[in-house]
Amino acid sequence: MSDQQAQKQAAARAALSYIEDDMILGVGTGSTVNCLIELLPQLKLAGAVASSQVTEDKLRALGIEIVDLNFAGTLDVYIDGADEVNEHLQLIKGGGGALTREKIVAAASKKFVCMVDESKSVEILGRAFPVPIEVLPQARSYVARQLAKLGGEPVYREDFVTDYGNVILDTYDLDVSNPIALEKELNNIVGVVCNGIFAVNQADVLLKASADGVTTLTR
Numbered sequence: 276m277s278d279q280q281a282q283k284q285a286a287a288r289a290a291l292s293y294i295e296d297d298m299i300l301g302v303g304t305g306s307t308v309n310c311l312i313e314l315l316p317q318l319k320l321a322g323a324v325a326s327s328q329v330t331e332d333k334l335r336a337l338g339i340e341i342v343d344l345n346f347a348g349t350l351d352v353y354i355d356g357a358d359e360v361n362e363h364l365q366l367i368k369g370g371g372g373a374l375t376r377e378k379i380v381a382a383a384s385k386k387f388v389c390m391v392d393e394s395k396s397v398e399i400l401g402r403a404f405p406v407p408i409e410v411l412p413q414a415r416s417y418v419a420r421q422l423a424k425l426g427g428e429p430v431y432r433e434d435f436v437t438d439y440g441n442v443i444l445d446t447y448d449l450d451v452s453n454p455i456a457l458e459k460e461l462n463n464i465v466g467v468v469c470n471g472i473f474a475v476n477q478a479d480v481l482l483k484a485s486a487d488g489v490t491t492l493t494r
């Protein structure tokens with residue numbers, strides 16, 4: 276097993292301490308979350324709200340009841356991974372394309388616990404990883420021009436459609452030095468459904484795994 280995979284598993288084990296019996300858990304998407312999903316059958320959950328169809332299918336296959344967010348009320352805990360995280364627990368997410376549903380479930384939860392391996396920690400968001408932006412298909416070209424005006428270089432994610440039937444523009448070179456301001460500015464572009472900056476709704480707890488173990492940061 277690679278060091279990175281071992282760190283993902285360690286972060287997932289650490290996340291178990293945030294889950295209580297009879298809870299409806301918000302469950303994210305991605306390879307780190309998959310490590311957590313494998314551990315869930317040993318718990319006594321009331322059910323789970325999934326942040327993507329992929330996660331929903333995995334949870335169902337393990338016999339975990341899927342709850343519609345509209346009938347779940349406010350969730351106590353949402354657990355997910357991230358593509359990048361800074362020291363303020365602000366994130367870039369959406370590498371798996373589930374950013375919109377992830378942001379909805381995160382916003383509807385009291386506590387967002389984020390699990391990462393050490394490769395995800397950055398000083399400034401968006402330098403290495405592009406900002407994924409979910410866009411209505413008809414607005415793709417218009418939104419791309421607006422992103423270029425902001426200094427971004429949008430790349431259309433080929434052969435990918437989101438759970439909501441939209442497309443993704445992975446946008447390089449945006450200035451993410453003020454993540455809250457940019458998150459809002461991107462949301463204001465007509466045709467943008469959601470963007471992968473999680474700064475207005477950043478993580479509340481960060482479980483950061485490294486070769487030395489898992490460090491917990493809170494805000």
Ligand SMILES: O=C(CO)[C@H](O)[C@H](O)COP(=O)(O)O
Pocket residue numbers: 303304305306307308355356357358367368369370371372373374377
């Ligand atoms: O935002 C996400 C999916 O949309 C994931 O949380 C992010 O891509 C991290 O994935 P992984 O745990 O596989 O590194």
